[in-house]
Each structure stands twice: as C-alpha cells, then as structure tokens.
Amino acid sequence: MLFIIASVSAAGNAAGSIPSFERQALVCRPGSTYSAPVAAAGNMIVLTPTDVLNLKKIASTEVVASLKGEAFTSQTHAVIDTVLNRLASGKWGDTVAEVGNSRWQFSGINSNLPTAYGSLEKMPARHIKAKVAREVDSWLAERAAGVESSVGNHLNYLNPSYSSAKSLKGWGWAVVQQAKKEGLVFGAGRAKHYHGTSADNEPWRPGEFLIALEGLAFNG
Template sequence: MAEPTSTFTRQTKQYIERVAPWAKEAADRLGVPATAILGAVANEYDTRFNPDLAFDIRGGAGQSLGDWFGNGGFFKSIKDDYEDVKSGNAWGPKFLHPAMIDVGPGNVRIETAIDLLGDYLASHRSDGQDPLELRQYENNYPKLVDDILDFNQPKATMAFAGLMVAKADAFFKDKNAAAWNRLSDDEKDALRVTYYKLGPEMLSKNIDRKTLETDEAGVDFNYNPYGDGGAQHLKNVAAIKQALERGLAGVDHSPAPRIHGLNAHKTAVAPDGHPSGSYDLTGDGKTLPQSISLSPADILRLKKTVTAGYDQSEGEIAAKAAVDSILNRLHSGRWGDNVRAVVNNARSVGADNGEEPGKKDPYDVDRLSVDDPRFADVSRLVDEHLLNRAAGAPSIVGNDLGYADSQLR
C-alpha cells in the first residue's frame, strides 16, 4: 500500500489523465463518481513509483512479481484455485494460488474480480444486458486476468473497480446512513477508496467496534474518511479532478448521444464513383434501420482519428465523411464493436495501402495525442456533427464502408 498521506507521483498523475475516458465510461454506466474509481486505482498504481516503497513487497517490485504470476506464472488453473479458495482448501504460500494474487494497475485481487463478475452477471440475468461488456469473461478466467493486466487499455480494471466502488455506497449506508449522509462528496470518495482497499469484512469489524464505543460514550458515530487509502485520496483529490478534466478534454460529458439516421436518404459519391474528392449528393442509400450508441471514450477516439488525418484544404465535409464511414463500419459489426477496434483493424485503415487482411495497423488510436493544434477545431466539428446525426441528419457517405481507408492515415 502507498504511504497514507503521500502526494501522487508524476507517473500516477499522468496515468490518471490517460485512463480517464475508461473510468468515466464505467462510472456513467454504474452511476458512481469517476473520481472514486480513479482514486481507488491511482492509490494502488502509485505504489509502483513511491520511492518509500522501493524495497518493500508493497512497492513496484512486489507488484511486478504479482503481475508476472498473473501473466502465466501460475502452477494451477485459475478456475480450480478459485474453487479451492472458496472451499477453504487453499494451502501453502500465496504465490501458489492465482486466485489470491493482486494484479494490474488497480491491484485487483483475482478472487475479488471473479466474485464481482458473478454478482454482475446475476444482476443482469433477467434483463440480458451487459453494460460493462463483462459477459465475455463468464467462462474465460484467463482472459479476465489478461485484460485486468492490460495497463494500456485498462477497460476491465476500471469496470471491476467501478463494481467495487458501487458496492461501497450500499455498505456504508447500511451500516449507518445518517453518518454517511453527513459526509462531503470528497469524503465519501475517500471512504469508497478505503472500501476498495480493505473490503467489507475488515471494514465491518472496524465499524462495529467503533459503533460500540460511541454508543457506550453516548455520542454520535461518524465515519473516518482518513483511513487506509482515504487520507491519500483527500490529499490528492484536487490533482485527481484536474487530471480527470484534462483526460476528458474534448469528450462530451453529457450522456452519449444515440446516433440515429443510419438509414441515410442520400449517398455522397464522387464523379469516379468512389467516395472521395468532390461530392455529388445524389442517389439513395440502402436502409440500415438500427441505431448505435457511442461512449465518451469512443467519441474521443473519433476526434483523435479525425484530427490525425485532418486536412483543412479538404474542408469539413471530408472530416464529417470520415466520422460517418467509421460509424457505418461500427454499425456493420465486421470491424469490431467499438471505435477503437474499427479504427485499429487493418481492414479499416490498411487495406488501401496493400497490407494483408488481418495485419495490425502500426498505431493505436488510444495512443494518439490531444495536444495536436487541430484538435480543438476537430472536436467542435465532431460534436456538432454527432449532435446533428443524433437529431436525424443523414450520413454524408450514405451507407458506404470504404471512405475511411483514405482518411485514417
């Protein structure tokens, strides 16, 4: 664990900023604060760079060892070990038991992740929904661990951190709703971080003991937001909020618009019949009646992608056409189920350059910077275009799937 009142390292602040879209996406879908998710993950991530823990098992060396075990260094299958842990048959040192290992940027305990997954799946069994896209892990624990270990694309880490944070509110309210309601928003976040670190069992014992003491003294019970992880969160809360704001620069904070209008009435076709160059706005497109929904992270990816290929000499119509063709490909399902997959897929960005189908493109949209001087203008343009599409405006490229090839380089 990090020192309780230490200031976050530079690396941690940069990490918060970079992963903010994933935290925001999970927070919005769970109805919890993004600051709490980021605070919980950052508290754990910071131990990797805290100089006071350089030679401590809680520091970078110890966490890297845990990641190594999580990345295939196990002597036993995760599923078998999880069942042994739950049945009380997990004997021997911790490193022999994959389910007991903490892995990834958020130091997620594999056992806890599987527990959270089970609760999540059970809660959506009747409605069939999968807002966090976690059903893929139901019978695939190795993939679950692999994705939690992904430092570059920490969608799984943020989802499981969000699920843990979401349980904290119910826990503290159940213990003492009046004490919970007396806290400020930042103090509630601090307690959510403590819950993430300690879990309900240990916290429950501590709270019960403190409640007994206050009852005997005849005074009101109050939660202490300066517990394990909480004090560090409160010391760094301004930095967390600032990094979150920077990380979401250019991302629409309002609920993501549903993009209707994929049943385009017009198809933009160039004189040579290929959707590039000048446009002849005539012709009817085929109907695609469904709609798609974009997350804040995907909207940011659209903006980064268009910025990378934006040429002002081609005019705004070219940028809007790139957005529409990406949406068409996303809607088709052939290139992936999110903007990152569509943009990174070689069929989407490499086919026109002679690359073999299935070959990965050399760049990842999530590594593109928002520091490009063109980004602000493109961000405004994309926001405006998405709002128009959501209001029913037709796709500039109709249903064409090929326009993006010339735009994403």
C-alpha cells in the first residue's frame, strides 16, 4: 500500500490547471514521515476505498446530476470539499461514513424524508450515479495532486429554493449572503448550492490539512 499526499490550503480557490502526480504529489509508504504518524496528528486525511465509495454515495444524493458542464462539475467538487472539511474539523466524526450519517446533515441519507436511506450503509452501491462517480474520482485525483478546495474551509451549504423557513431564518440566509460575497454559488437555475459557514460552526472551520489516497486505483 502507498499513499498519495498533497497539501490542502484553508484559503482555497477554484481549481486551475491540473498538476501532474510526478510534479506535485509526494508518494509515501507506511513508516515514512508523512504516513500514519501525520494522520494521527490530525493534519492528514487518508481516504480508503470505503471512504471514496461513501463520498460517491453522498454526492449522488446531493448533486443535481442533470446539470451540465461547469455547473455540474463545480457543484460536485463543492459537495466533496465540504464533506472533507467536515471530516477535518472533527465535529461530525472521524470517517466519511460518520460525517455522512450525521442526523439531518444530508437529507437523502439520514433525515425524516420518506426517500432517505437511513444511513450510507443502507444505500446500495448500484444507486450511485455513474456520472457523479466519475467526477468524484476525477476531483479526488486532482485534490491529491495538489489542487485546493473549491470552497476554502467552509462547512455548510444549502439550496434556499428547497430549504425550510426555519433553516433559512436560523442560519440559511446568512450563508446565502456569505456565498454570494465570496463567489461560492455552484449550479444553475433553481439547482444552486450556496456555500459558507453558519455562525455556530465558525469555531470548527479546519486549518490546513493533507489529503492522502490509498493507491491510485480509480473507477472513473
């Protein structure tokens, strides 16, 4: 097993050109300076194949797959980056599964909606949307190669067209304004996600961290 490691900035901007693995990535094997000890120190996320699978499940329930072009890719990237930021923050758990299964955080996974799966474990892999899966693989490869988060270190997003009045009043409208100010609106038409951080989550915004992928095997 080997890990592909890249630095992730908390500031973050939309991705530009894709650096090659040879130029940007540091390949580390277990026992080297940047493997398990760094992960234990809390500044590296090692994504296992199960983590990647769960990211695809979350994105398949959150991203509007009918979007085209940049609207689709940017929305997918932003969802993935938000999950990674939440994982780095430690507030929602220590694995992608724990983050995704947190109550009321991803309505398609764990909410009172009749269509919610109840947990990531209960969502069949066959329900992963192929288009979304390919983009998740592509984006994770870019992140591991050194591309920064598309949402900085923000922790929240919402679509005000489908959010409850309670959520909008409590934190949603503040995040919408934040997203507009920082240019963190992804999607098109009524299928737009507005990214920012609610006031209660501000103390949880993560600092810089590293991303590592186990091996280089992607399905996309």
